[in-house]
Amino acid sequence: MNKNTIKCFNELYEKNDEIRDIYQQYQHWQSNLSAGTLERKSAEAELLFRRLGITFAVYGESSGSERLIPFDIVPRIFSGSEWRRLELGIKQRVRALNAFLHDIYHEQEIIKAGVISKKQVLGNALYRPEMQGVNLPNQVYAQIAGIDLVRVSENDFYVLEDNLRTPSGVSYMLENRNTMMRLFPELFASHAVEPVEHYPQMLLDTLRESAPAHVSNPTIVVMTPGSYNSAYFEHAFLASQMGVELVEGQDLFVHQQKVYMHTTEGPQQVHVIYRRVDDDFLDPLVFRPDSTLGVPGLLDAYCSGNVSLTNGVGTGVADDKSTYFYVPEMIKFYLGETPLLSNVPTWRLSEKDDLKYALAHLPELVVKEVQGSGGYGMLVGPTSSKAEIEAYKQRILKDPANFIAQPTLALSTCPTLVESGVAPRHVDLRPFVLSGKDIRLVAGGLTRVALSEGSLVVNSSQGGGTKDTWVLED
Amino acid sequence: MLSRTADNLFWMARHIERAENIARVLDVAHRTSLLPLDVDGTEAYLWYAPLNITGCAAGYEEKHGLARADAVTHYMALDPDNPSSIYNCLKMARENARTARSAITSEMWEIINATWLELNRLSKQIDMNDEKFSDFFDWVKDRSHLFRGVTLGTIIKDIALSFIKLGTFLERADNTARLLDVKYHILLTEKENVGSSVDYYQWGSLLKSVSAFEAYRKIYRDVISPLRVAELLILRDDMPRSLHACMNEVEAALLEINGSAGKEARRSAGELHAALHFGRIEDIFEDGLHEYLTYFLGQTYSLSQNIRDAYLARQERFETLPIRSAGQSQQQT
Numbered sequence: 001m002n003k004n005t006i007k008c009f010n011e012l013y014e015k016n017d018e019i020r021d022i023y024q025q026y027q028h029w030q031s032n033l034s035a036g037t038l039e040r041k042s043a044e045a046e047l048l049f050r051r052l053g054i055t056f057a058v059y060g061e062s063s064g065s066e067r068l069i070p071f072d073i074v075p076r077i078f079s080g081s082e083w084r085r086l087e088l089g090i091k092q093r094v095r096a097l098n099a100f101l102h103d104i105y106h107e108q109e110i111i112k113a114g115v116i117s118k119k120q121v122l123g124n125a126l127y128r129p130e131m132q133g134v135n136l137p138n139q140v141y142a143q144i145a146g147i148d149l150v151r152v153s154e155n156d157f158y159v160l161e162d163n164l165r166t167p168s169g170v171s172y173m174l175e176n177r178n179t180m181m182r183l184f185p186e187l188f189a190s191h192a193v194e195p196v197e198h199y200p201q202m203l204l205d206t207l208r209e210s211a212p213a214h215v216s217n218p219t220i221v222v223m224t225p226g227s228y229n230s231a232y233f234e235h236a237f238l239a240s241q242m243g244v245e246l247v248e249g250q251d252l253f254v255h256q257q258k259v260y261m262h263t264t265e266g267p268q269q270v271h272v273i274y275r276r277v278d279d280d281f282l283d284p285l286v287f288r289p290d291s292t293l294g295v296p297g298l299l300d301a302y303c304s305g306n307v308s309l310t311n312g313v314g315t316g317v318a319d320d321k322s323t324y325f326y327v328p329e330m331i332k333f334y335l336g337e338t339p340l341l342s343n344v345p346t347w348r349l350s351e352k353d354d355l356k357y358a359l360a361h362l363p364e365l366v367v368k369e370v371q372g373s374g375g376y377g378m379l380v381g382p383t384s385s386k387a388e389i390e391a392y393k394q395r396i397l398k399d400p401a402n403f404i405a406q407p408t409l410a411l412s413t414c415p416t417l418v419e420s421g422v423a424p425r426h427v428d429l430r431p432f433v434l435s436g437k438d439i440r441l442v443a444g445g446l447t448r449v450a451l452s453e454g455s456l457v458v459n460s461s462q463g464g465g466t467k468d469t470w471v472l473e474d
Numbered sequence: 475m476l477s478r479t480a481d482n483l484f485w486m487a488r489h490i491e492r493a494e495n496i497a498r499v500l501d502v503a504h505r506t507s508l509l510p511l512d513v514d515g516t517e518a519y520l521w522y523a524p525l526n527i528t529g530c531a532a533g534y535e536e537k538h539g540l541a542r543a544d545a546v547t548h549y550m551a552l553d554p555d556n557p558s559s560i561y562n563c564l565k566m567a568r569e570n571a572r573t574a575r576s577a578i579t580s581e582m583w584e585i586i587n588a589t590w591l592e593l594n595r596l597s598k599q600i601d602m603n604d605e606k607f608s609d610f611f612d613w614v615k616d617r618s619h620l621f622r623g624v625t626l627g628t629i630i631k632d633i634a635l636s637f638i639k640l641g642t643f644l645e646r647a648d649n650t651a652r653l654l655d656v657k658y659h660i661l662l663t664e665k666e667n668v669g670s671s672v673d674y675y676q677w678g679s680l681l682k683s684v685s686a687f688e689a690y691r692k693i694y695r696d697v698i699s700p701l702r703v704a705e706l707l708i709l710r711d712d713m714p715r716s717l718h719a720c721m722n723e724v725e726a727a728l729l730e731i732n733g734s735a736g737k738e739a740r741r742s743a744g745e746l747h748a749a750l751h752f753g754r755i756e757d758i759f760e761d762g763l764h765e766y767l768t769y770f771l772g773q774t775y776s777l778s779q780n781i782r783d784a785y786l787a788r789q790e791r792f793e794t795l796p797i798r799s800a801g802q803s804q805q806q807t
Contacts, residue, residue: 236575
């Protein structure tokens, strides 16, 4: 199968090759630009991003330890009604995922009901027995969730994966909008684009609501692994947008099950930690003893209810790619509702029949590691060589349960500025969902775009870029 | 404020001020080298001064041997191996700013980040043998001025600014004292030159290196004499780079920061400030200018230590400081 033969939905056009309504005004504006304008603006945008220092680090790359994530200046546009429909589905899904997490760390009704196996939950490496019976404010585990969506036709969206641990990218959503408004103020005068700028305020509200119940005026901090982390810019950005301290593990200590930070005025108690540090590194007394990023005693303080961690500990068991399979069942089980957003059909290679099917069809499939993220270690069958497929097959055979397979989806495309001009490139969408006392999200999210022709991998770590995402008011 | 953040703000400001001061020191060395000096081994003699001021003579000798204009300039301006080169100062200032990113304004970060990016571009272009280095020193000073302006124009007046001021003025006081000490040493050893035109130019270039030449003219309206230069740079509090002016700012910043932990720092800053406020230049000269400056540098160093212990260090305080509301938590759990 040749990569050029993947048929997909181009978000710019109707079936009859006419420009879709929501793009008409933009397209008209763009066709009236003088030659080279977009290229010039694009260079200007890059300069802005570099001056702002919006960089990310690529693991395993020594030379360019700081790189810019490519920004595409052609916006992706949704209509208000399209978005409203997605929004309902996203909220429904996040509600079910949080209900699932609360359940498995308490009564485990879903296991008793036989919907999901005990082994799938308790045998999962990301299940944290320490969390069993721990009560969290609002019964919410994933206060910040990133739900990755792909579009395959005008009306069909799939959820590609759920990110319930430390989803990143929201700073790009905000800076992309900021940059677009600086470069093209006239576009915002002619289009009624729903704002996203209030995300930090919504996040702050959510974190406040997540504080331990007895605390009325909580001290909130953002916790980063440090300035060499790939998402450090985002951590610093969110802290300053919310006006809270950005701390590292070394700034915190636990005394009598309470968490304090070292300040110039002495120790100050902390009530909510928006942590961007993985579970494994949070507390060397409980998790990895070699971790220097964490705080000894933090988990004890957390389980005693004296400090809130967002996201909670142990959410990985719900966003694991083998648990993903069960999310539609969770929606039915906990909410009694029909899922509004579909899963991508998924073969779990732990199952004999699924494994057999997948091995026979590798050149057509996408295969992922169950606990992988960031587009690392995945196989995209249609764009891989025979040798690559064979090598991957050997990896699968060593531990089939560690993999899932999905059909190669025809991700929709959006017009994107590339060297040869404006051309269609594949995209996905990550809306950021905030759960406190309510579920909130801003309209749109982060659109990621695969910049090389035909590529279906949109991850920034794999050379993907981002776009501003517009939801137009109806 | 987080101790680590305060530490980074303090050092961000020090590193930028230090970069500016190194540019000033090199600039004056280049100006001085254009003047006639009839001493054996003049070039080496002259070029040890900037190395001594910044305390990097040993590192330089190991790498280059005898002091030469082009090698010293490169070593102090752009050499990544020299921990106190302008290059490394601006690099560390950016690291400090990046780590304290959420405590400074976007405009401040943009200036520091753009300076670092531009320095990388410049460092590939500049040849320290041609005339361009003078433009380079001006550029470093400009960036430092710009940073200070942006800081005062954008940051809210809370203790973040106080720690930035503290770093800036401690570093500046330190530098002015060193500059004066080394120059005084060089200039006064050549007794036959006192009062000569060479003397005039030498003191003139010292004044220019701290942007005080015009101020001297305005205030004294007279020939340049060592006594008055020293008075201007030590005791006059209307002179922005004098020790007195710097200690005014340091003391004010410490009062703004306050807190019980800073008692010792405030006490030693107050003592240092009072000595400058009531000091007389004749007394200083009688006891020896070099001795006085050595004492001053020792005092600012221990003040620095006091500030670190009170506000910036973390590990030490982990064990020793009492924790507020510690008693209540036991009843709850």
